[in-house]
Amino acid sequence: MLDIADELHEWCLRGLPFAVATVTATGGSAPRQPGAALAVDSEGTAVGSVSGGCVEGAVYELCREALEAGPGAPPVLQRFGYSDEDAFAVGLTCGGDIDILVQRIDPGGQPEIAAALAAAVRGEAAAVARVVAGPPELLGLALLVGPRQAGAGWYEGSLGDPERDRAAAGEAAAMLAAGRTGTVVIGADGSRCGVPLTLLVESSVPPPRLLVFGAIDFAAALVRAGSFLGYRVTVCDARPVFATPRRFPDADEVVVDWPHRYLDAEARAGRLDGRTAVCVLTHDAKFDIPLLERALRLPVGYVGAMGSRRTHLDRLDRLRATGVSERELDRLRSPIGLDLGARTPEETALSIAAEIVALRHGATGVPLTGAHTPIHTAA
Template identity: 75%
Template sequence: MLDIAEELSRWCAQGRDFAVATVVAVSGSAPRRPGAALAVDADGTAIGSVSGGCVEGAVYELCQQALETGESARERFGYSDEDTFAVGLTCGGVIDILVTPVRARGAGRDTLGTALATAARGEAAAVARIVEGPAGLLGNALFVRPDGTYEGTLGGHPELDRTAAGEAVALLDAGRTGTVEIGADGSRCGQPLVLLVESSVPPPRMIVFGAIDFAAALVRAGKFLGHRVTVCDARPVFATAARFPEADEIVVDWPHRYLDAQQAEGLLDTRTVLCVLTHDAKFDVPLLVRALKLPVAYVGAMGSRRTHLDRLDRLRAAGTTELELARLHSPIGLDLGARTPEETALSIAAEIIASRRGGTGAPLTGAHTPIHHDGAGPMAGRIDSVA
């Protein structure tokens, strides 16, 4: 649901009645993950998606039904090749959908409105909802902040909200959306409830060092992938808004000095992507010495194979360990045969995705590996946001 927070927050502010259908469980191959949502208002306007088109029509009708009855419902969609008219997933997977009405004067409306507005502003927020348990509690929601404070109630035992908030903070801290099982009384035993915790965190950062023509294309690719993109270069004649109109921030500073300042201010995290495009030793080496020690998601450096070998020698001489060097993606990007800045940016973006998701970069044609990876890579679980 938080993946469409901006639109839903607007609906709340306008006083609209709507129903939201959320993917709460997935098995096998499925196009969307838990947290993906489709919402329908009283006028029939729809936003979002739960399956990429396979079951959208049926889920749309469930939302309309929930608006009429005012009751939450859970529905399962799978694959059926026996009934020509059956609604299901062509990919062979199974998804469970929770449909919840959100009426202007309904219980929990203010809680969801606050959570949606917080996520829409780009601030960290988590929503915990009961997706499996007593019918009277189904869909009840709790809005949880990073500091553990919360609004709303899941109903039932007084300790349930406190325990659920603790679980939500743990998932929010990791930037993950997922399900947790706890007792109805807030303990680890007793009658179980299943909660879906949706996490919304600020966009991950991409910092592009080197204001060259390839950087302009990479800025566009980074924005397309949902990153907040900064361009940093020590040369003011190149680092200008006119050359990088789509960048969120342009910084004129020595790259290593800027990185030190960002680290000191706590503005780098395990989702941050660093792309070094300067291929100039006086910039690259002091920057990479620092970057490879940081717990960021990805560090890549542009340059020919000869430049790469020379860079490795310089980094070793500067005290960089072999373990740290193993984290360096250089030459940067996957082998796509890229030539133009746009093709090169695509190659870099593909490597970032593969590193994040645990992909191999090999063609899917003829392969026997899963199409959708469940976070097997070194960046796994760090940018799920939202789903």
């Protein structure tokens, strides 16, 4: 649901009731992950997707039915799977299955959901935890959960029981800290939370960061690719004649500073995390070595460096001389990017971006044709 927060927040501001269908669970080769949503407002406008097209028509009708049922209509759970026995059956042609929660949202009726949408639009960290399996009277109830403070996340709303609320808020805060969306179960045997409940926790976190060091033409193409993928992109170079906003109009910021000094400052400010990608494109030792020495010791998700294989071997020797361990060197993606035969800046940017995506999702980067690995990895 938070993936279409811009539109839903606008509907909230306009006071429009709407129905939102959210993927709560998947099986097999389902095309969308939990949290993906399709919503329909009272005027019949639809936004989002739950299946990439396979069952959108049927889900649209379920949303319309929820709207026609009026305020207070109970949420509905619906499963869509694959069937080759009935030519007219609505199902997923990919062979997977999805569970979908269809819920009517009325202006002022679900403040926790409205607040989560507003936080997502502002780019703030927040999560919404909704009951998607359990007693019918609890289905659709939601908590708004914020980042951990002094070991626990703050929360608003209620699932009907204080113990249950605290357990749900704790699980949601942990998922928010990891930037994850998915389901958790609370109230298992021995718990004081009562009956078992399955919660869909949708996390809204600031966009991941892509730090591009080296204001060269290849950097301009990588900035465009990173922006397209939803990263907040920074270009940094110590040479003011090259590091200008005019040369990098798609960057969120252009910084003139020594790369290692800028990275140190961002690390001290706590603005780097496991989703951060660091791309070193300068292939100049006086910039690369102090920068990589620091980057390889930070808890960022990706560190890549441009250069030939000969440059790479020389770079490894220089980094070892500074005290970088073999385990730290194993994190370095160099030469940077996947083997696509890239030559142009745009092809090279695609190669680098593809490697970042593959590493982020723990994928192999090999062709899917003939492979026996899952097409969609777990979120």
